Amino acid sequence: MTRQQLFENIRRKQSFLCVGLDTDLRKVPVHLTDKARRDKNFDPIFEFNRAIIDATAPYCIAYKPNLAFYEAHGVMGWMAFEKTVKYIRQRYPDQFIIADAKRGDIGNTSKLYARTFFEELDVDAVTVAPYMGEDSVTPFLGYKGKWVILLALTSNKGSHDFQLMEAQTLPAGAAQQTGEKLFERVIRKSQEWERTVLETMAGEAGSENGSAPAAVGSGMMYVVGATQGSAFADIRRLAPDHFLLVPGVGAQGGSLEEVCRYGMNAQCGLIVNSSRAIIYADATEQFADVAGQKAREVQQQMAAFLR
């Protein structure tokens, strides 16, 4: 999906909501796990997801399954993950699918992860951890219409341990007098990598049809936790145009209003995730309807910020 298509979806649906499919068998309604006990062909993870997706699809523009929840069930979990991605892809082709995997390894191994997520599973984006640097990240770039969502400033308490570390040296030509923080360096350097890869892609494509780099529809996005408040303003100075994936609204305590005030740009530029507050809003047979209502409430709040 290109950035333009993503923005079109946001405008049309008046929503920048991503529903986090953190499906935990200990939290899904008991009638689903009961049924799975009686019928071994019944996949309670996938069936939960399917009901949630059908109910929330009109109100969101993205889904984000977190791999941890699927890996927890081994082979059965992987099957449920694959089925979920396929279901969204076929039934709701305008949804942006994010594999929340936080992968990252040496170049050759990252290349393999990229192939798995973009070619085999065909998701639109993967979250990637930046600690191992350039060759761990760039293999995820360079797939047309696919996106790397790099961890920058996360929503958890531990984000303060390393991400806010201030460097001794200033970046060349920096206006500010304080040292560059680790998350700022991640955003700055990863944009250099992005530029290099996209220029190469555009050059290759250009020799055929003269398309501009922007048309490649691929590149970086960043994870910035909703709990980071005014840090969004700093991030927008560094990355004015990039989309930000924002977890932490709702259960983790971040404010949608603050995120929009500091983080929104002319093309919205935000994908705000909510998981628990939507998918576990109810544990009865009406769980999907209630999830749909919750998603609709968030969508209506979002519409006000999009005007």
Next chain:
Amino acid sequence: MTRQQLFENIRRKQSFLCVGLDTDLRKVPVHLTDKARRDKNFDPIFEFNRAIIDATAPYCIAYKPNLAFYEAHGVMGWMAFEKTVKYIRQRYPDQFIIADAKRGDIGNTSKLYARTFFEELDVDAVTVAPYMGEDSVTPFLGYKGKWVILLALTSNKGSHDFQLMEAQTLPAGAAQQTGEKLFERVIRKSQEWERTVLETMAGEAGSENGSAPAAVGSGMMYVVGATQGSAFADIRRLAPDHFLLVPGVGAQGGSLEEVCRYGMNAQCGLIVNSSRAIIYADATEQFADVAGQKAREVQQQMAAFLR
């Protein structure tokens, strides 16, 4: 496995070799993939691993499957991974099994990953990425006999992008006059987390049987690339007693002699990984024998450093 048991195995086998099971279907001998095409019950990934394990087990003390290679094959890959872990566990119970997963997420999600790897799959150690800080790492601590192997200074080129970033402020009571580097902060802070968790565990155990923290047999290890040469000396100042998992000897160009000179401690303190140079040493029907010979050669080099 406790640190003492690991050291006993190293002494007995005169080896601190870890064989990396980076099993790639495009690189395994063709007779295996051919057989898989004819017989759909034949699992070429697992069968390759089993042959490699049987041939190398006398010469190594650990196996490290990298999850990327298994995820690349979806459900089939996960089945091969689970079978491989089970095979090693049952057939060679003295082998230390490392899931090279480089996971790390917000607290609740890391807890889930920890449960998957330590309770469901029953590996001895998981590699973890530190970017998200304390609550992303500590859920992996606190399992008796299980280990977190935290990325500190990796073997790839990209390790220079962020891991060597120097902080503006010195750590309290620091002797050195230069700023603390990110990988140094990772090692320092994670040892604080380790201490807190182990003291809690020892307190709980102590109220029953008075065991000392060391007896818990759990905690941190660090990934330090063999390509980092004299940085091992700096790391040993920060973490004199911890085991280091060292990738990058062989194909990536690191020197075993340098690693041993700067990195070895009184209990060896090193687990040196080799993947491609051993498992893909030969692509004929004799591949396993050749892998065994290669592992034996490395073991003999290692024995000289253990004397």
